[in-house]
Amino acid sequence: MIYEQPLYRPPSEARSLILQVTVGCSHNACSFCSMYKRKYFRVKTLDEIKKDIAWAKERYGGTKRIFLADGDVLAMETDELLAVLEEVRQAFPDVRRVSAYAGPTNILGKSLEELTAIREAGISLAYFGIESGDSQVLEDVKKGVTPEEMTQAGKKIQQAGIGLSATVIIGLGGRERWREHAEATAEVASAIDPVYLSALTLMVEEGTSLAGKIEAGAFNLLTPGECLAELRLLIERLELTRCTFRSNHASNYFAVGGVLPLEKERMLEDIDRALTDSRLLKGEMFRGL
Numbered sequence: 001m002i003y004e005q006p007l008y009r010p011p012s013e014a015r016s017l018i019l020q021v022t023v024g025c026s027h028n029a030c031s032f033c034s035m036y037k038r039k040y041f042r043v044k045t046l047d048e049i050k051k052d053i054a055w056a057k058e059r060y061g062g063t064k065r066i067f068l069a070d071g072d073v074l075a076m077e078t079d080e081l082l083a084v085l086e087e088v089r090q091a092f093p094d095v096r097r098v099s100a101y102a103g104p105t106n107i108l109g110k111s112l113e114e115l116t117a118i119r120e121a122g123i124s125l126a127y128f129g130i131e132s133g134d135s136q137v138l139e140d141v142k143k144g145v146t147p148e149e150m151t152q153a154g155k156k157i158q159q160a161g162i163g164l165s166a167t168v169i170i171g172l173g174g175r176e177r178w179r180e181h182a183e184a185t186a187e188v189a190s191a192i193d194p195v196y197l198s199a200l201t202l203m204v205e206e207g208t209s210l211a212g213k214i215e216a217g218a219f220n221l222l223t224p225g226e227c228l229a230e231l232r233l234l235i236e237r238l239e240l241t242r243c244t245f246r247s248n249h250a251s252n253y254f255a256v257g258g259v260l261p262l263e264k265e266r267m268l269e270d271i272d273r274a275l276t277d278s279r280l281l282k283g284e285m286f287r288g289l
């Protein structure tokens with residue numbers, strides 16, 4: 001199987017077979033993201049994908065989990081995606097979970113019937129970057145949707161029966177909008193009400209337009225303590241039915257997690273302890289490791 005590098009997957013797909021069915025990201029415009037900047041978006045041909053599946057079947061025929069890369073598989077025409085999922089079903093009869101990244105624009109571009117057919121054909125989990133619920137922040141980072149559209153997309157895909165693992169980014173509003181960002185993000189995430197929610201912390205990547213903005217003094221990064229205060233406000237404001245919340249990514253200064261709303265008080269207490277003792281925070285040089 002030939003992967004077109006670089007290849008990304010969510011941390012929870014570390015043991016999954018990765019099947020690259022698209023290359024790059026159909027949006028590829030977010031100011032903080034460098035993941036697919038060197039790739040032109042394209043959908044691989046069914047022939048290419050079939051060859052990859054045949055190769056993987058010989059070696060990993062008993063696989064239980066498959067992650068469909070790259071950035072946003074729902075950019076594929078529904079018929080093409082259904083054909084790929086049928087190939088996957090036939091080649092890997094033991095597969096229990098097929099997942100993919102899913103962007104809001106492409107979710108909204110599909111009807112509920114199409115999304116339901118995609119779920120019935122095998123995709124049971126989608127990774128969805130909310131990033132922020134604040135309209136100004138979403139516009140600044142060029143996410144391409146409003147908070148209302150983000151909410152609509154998150155609800156729609158779940159309505160089709162596809163589980164949602166959503167992410168938000170602490171620090172994305174900078175010093176200028178940290179409070180608005182935290183409050184509005186809690187509001188949008190609560191309205192979407194995903195089964196999994198992760199809070200990452202902004203890491204600035206070289207060559208992104210955000211890095212340029214910082215250099216020009218137009219965006220001010222939060223300190224580690226400020227990131228933690230923002231995380232606290234976010235968690236405090238979240239109103240979720242039942243969600244596994246995690247903020248233990250390599251980018252985070254402090255690891256916290258639990259089931260919301262059940263463990264909200266304990267999580268806030270953990271953060272309060274870290275807010276009064278900076279020795280509990282991860283050093284800058286260890287972030288990303």
Ligand code: SF4
Pocket residue numbers: 025026027028029030033034035036071103129
């Ligand atoms: S949609 Fe996702 S992968 Fe694409 S540019 Fe934005 S953050 Fe990066």
